[in-house]
Amino acid sequence: MDSRVDNVEQIIINSGFKMTYQRRIILNEFYLTSKHMKAEQLYYKVKNKNIGLATVYRTLKIFTDLNIIQEINIDDINYYELKLCINKCIHVHVKCKKCGKIIDIKDAELMDNYLDLSIKLEKLYGIDIMDTNIVIDGVCNLCKEDNHAKTN
Template sequence: MESKDIKKIFEKNNQKYTKQREIIFLALKKSSPKHVTPEELFSIVRQKNKQVGIATIYRTLNIFEELGIVNKQEFTDNAYTYELIDSSNSHHDHIICTNCGKIIEDECISTNQLEKELKERYDFDLNYYSLRIYGTCSDCQKLRSTNDK
């Protein structure tokens, strides 16, 4: 997604695409595919523009979410992260290490297969799904087995 695409989304929804919103979008794009917290995004934005406050980051992220520009995720208690929605990217699930917080993105279940299965079993039309798998990553498992010796 490019700035011109975002500008069109804002215009279509009768919203102003300000310089601050553009700076925030570009910072999100720079951090992609990583999930970022508002505080991390604020830190990135402050390097470019000292005038953008944390409240502006939060307000802009809420607007971006409403307009379908970002996904808001909560992987741990009360810690929201954001990622750009990119129509060229396929669906991905989130595999989260409960020890170190590492997030691996991959398609664990085929969307087509899930859609077919839900239709056959429940006559259910799938619009969207989000899968989160929690466990311990290989690095933490190795660290734990080293410490157990």
């Protein structure tokens, strides 16, 4: 098991839940993958360890409620990814309209610009922004290149 999984165990225990074998396996899968997973995809990764689909769904719900993972709904499909962030979180994704790939945008300058914007929004509207999810529809580089190759 990944030692980072051990660090999350305290969050789970402190919230009144047990860190079961199944939860540890499911959490470890999030650390092992860099992709956004649907519940069914996660299930196929853990079913050989005698973890059922219902257990996957219950665990996803608990982990989402505890802010360990986040649920992203794109085109009425739920995807899950590791979250764990402190204070203000921002998650920017691009979903390719052609192949359906979801790309994480992790740009320091973009994040700084967003933090400036969120501070202004908080002051202007008297709110506390805790988490922001932005999903941008577009076309990924591979599909764009494929389309470009077909037109030439």
